[in-house]
Amino acid sequence: MATLRRVTVLGATGSVGCSTLDVISRHPERYQVLALSGHSNLTRLAQQCATHRPVYAVVPDQQAAIQLTAALSLLSPHTEVLAGPEALQRVAALPECDIVMAAIVGAAGLAPTLAAAQAGKTLLLANKESLVVGGALLMQAVRAGGATLLPIDSEHNAIFQCLPAATDDRAGVTSVLLTASGGPCRTLSAAELQAVTPEQACAHPNWSMGRKISVDSATLMNKGLELIEACWLFDLRPSDIEVVVHPQSVIHSMVRYADGSVLAQLGEPDMRTPIAYGLAWPERIDAGVQPLDFSTLQALTFEAPDMDRFPCLRLAAEAFEAGETAPAILNAANEEAVAAFLEHRIGFMDIPRINAAVLDQVAAVAVRDLPSLLAMDEQARQSARTLINAVE
Numbered sequence: 001m002a003t004l005r006r007v008t009v010l011g012a013t014g015s016v017g018c019s020t021l022d023v024i025s026r027h028p029e030r031y032q033v034l035a036l037s038g039h040s041n042l043t044r045l046a047q048q049c050a051t052h053r054p055v056y057a058v059v060p061d062q063q064a065a066i067q068l069t070a071a072l073s074l075l076s077p078h079t080e081v082l083a084g085p086e087a088l089q090r091v092a093a094l095p096e097c098d099i100v101m102a103a104i105v106g107a108a109g110l111a112p113t114l115a116a117a118q119a120g121k122t123l124l125l126a127n128k129e130s131l132v133v134g135g136a137l138l139m140q141a142v143r144a145g146g147a148t149l150l151p152i153d154s155e156h157n158a159i160f161q162c163l164p165a166a167t168d169d170r171a172g173v174t175s176v177l178l179t180a181s182g183g184p185c186r187t188l189s190a191a192e193l194q195a196v197t198p199e200q201a202c203a204h205p206n207w208s209m210g211r212k213i214s215v216d217s218a219t220l221m222n223k224g225l226e227l228i229e230a231c232w233l234f235d236l237r238p239s240d241i242e243v244v245v246h247p248q249s250v251i252h253s254m255v256r257y258a259d260g261s262v263l264a265q266l267g268e269p270d271m272r273t274p275i276a277y278g279l280a281w282p283e284r285i286d287a288g289v290q291p292l293d294f295s296t297l298q299a300l301t302f303e304a305p306d307m308d309r310f311p312c313l314r315l316a317a318e319a320f321e322a323g324e325t326a327p328a329i330l331n332a333a334n335e336e337a338v339a340a341f342l343e344h345r346i347g348f349m350d351i352p353r354i355n356a357a358v359l360d361q362v363a364a365v366a367v368r369d370l371p372s373l374l375a376m377d378e379q380a381r382q383s384a385r386t387l388i389n390a391v392e
């Protein structure tokens with residue numbers, strides 16, 4: 001019989017958070033929800049608390065805490081409501097917590113993800129921006145804390161599944177093939193890309209996801225962030241990684257070996273597969289996902305990414321090679337630019353333009369610690385906001 005493991009879900013109200021709770025609810029004998037966090041969607045968080053009865057629920061501030069406490073007085077009166085960023089770190093590091101799902105979007109997820117790593121948790125990492133911003137700090141915290149880091153991002157989960165199990169047995173690996181759907185704008189001309197709306201950019205052909213990552217998919221910044229994420233997770237350089245556009249999102253990534261073999265992981269485009277893999281690792285459990293039906297599968301096709309129409313992918317590779325805080329600067333610029341685009345304040349192609357300009361304007365420095373990294377993040381955001389205001 002499996003032992004019961006207690007799970008903290010950071011970003012429970014989002015797309016990955018909801019999929020995580022769906023998988024957990026299929027295995028009540030294996031998982032118990034210890035803590036949930038939400039940010040703006042208190043209605044959904046209250047419903048999740050009513051269903052999963054966590055010991056703790058975390059919200060951004062006191063006002064939200066008063067609101068959620070009132071909502072939970074009947075729905076889940078034993079749930080203790082905590083407020084603020086420090087509370088996120090607290091529930092990520094609780095001694096009674098076994099597994100932390102890091103599913104907050106953006107750099108806001110870095111501090112609690114670091115806290116989980118430092119506390120030696122089994123860390124299921126969906127929040128790719130944590131690695132992009134603080135890769136050196138996070139990998140060091142995983143080593144120092146003795147955490148088990150399991151990639152949940154679908155491509156990295158696929159690579160993890162296709163690599164040899166032992167980290168000192170990578171000699172036969174010649175490269176990693178990171179697949180990209182190409183996003184909803186894959187076939188648009190340079191002129192058409194100028195007029196892409198938030199609604200178009202968020203209409204991903206295969207995946208249902210939050211709005212920020214959906215826009216990143218459309219600009220190929222998601223693939224750029226994932227390139228950096230793969231470099232940190234698997235100790236690679238960008239030149240070790242081949243980005244392959246595969247519009248059907250059936251193959252989730254591949255690993256190439258010296259003997260000519262290529263190992264791939266395939267599945268329906270449903271995040272519950274990598275989430276279930278992370279929750280049960282090294283075992284396998286039902287994720288509620290339909291098996292791939294090879295009798296109805298369409299052709300699987302492949303093409304090269306177009307770095308001219310989608311410059312964000314190149315910017316990310318260059319930022320990783322530049323090192324120091326360059327990836328954090330790029331990430332901060334991108335978060336600000338995507339938010340402005342979603343508010344119809346700038347155009348789609350202003351996103352790569354602003355990202356490149358901020359990388360030029362803000363000088364990268366050595367990564368020291370979390371406070372200096374967050375100060376650099378704020379400086380890059382200020383620079384991006386000035387550029388955004390100039391567009392309006």
Ligand SMILES: NC(=O)C1=CN([C@@H]2O[C@H](COP(=O)(O)OP(=O)(O)OC[C@H]3O[C@@H](n4cnc5c(N)ncnc54)[C@H](OP(=O)(O)O)[C@@H]3O)[C@@H](O)[C@H]2O)C=CC1
Binds near residue numbers: 104106153
């Ligand atoms: N969606 C997907 O399929 C995949 C996502 N990922 C990565 O996983 C992460 C989550 O993505 P996704 O679920 O799509 O995103 P969503 O936007 O759907 O959810 C984000 C979650 O973070 C919370 N949140 C937002 N801002 C803050 C903040 N400042 N402080 C604390 N919490 C905050 C949100 O709360 P609220 O909603 O209550 O405001 C929500 O719970 C991202 O890093 C993404 O790149 C990776 C692979 C696939």
Ligand SMILES: CC(=O)[C@@H](O)[C@H](O)COP(=O)(O)O
Binds near residue numbers: 153180181207217223
């Ligand atoms: C589900 C997931 O992992 C997303 O990152 C998804 O892969 C986006 O796909 P593209 O960025 O390839 O469009």
Ligand SMILES: [Mn+2]
Binds near residue numbers: 226
């Ligand atoms: Mn992905």
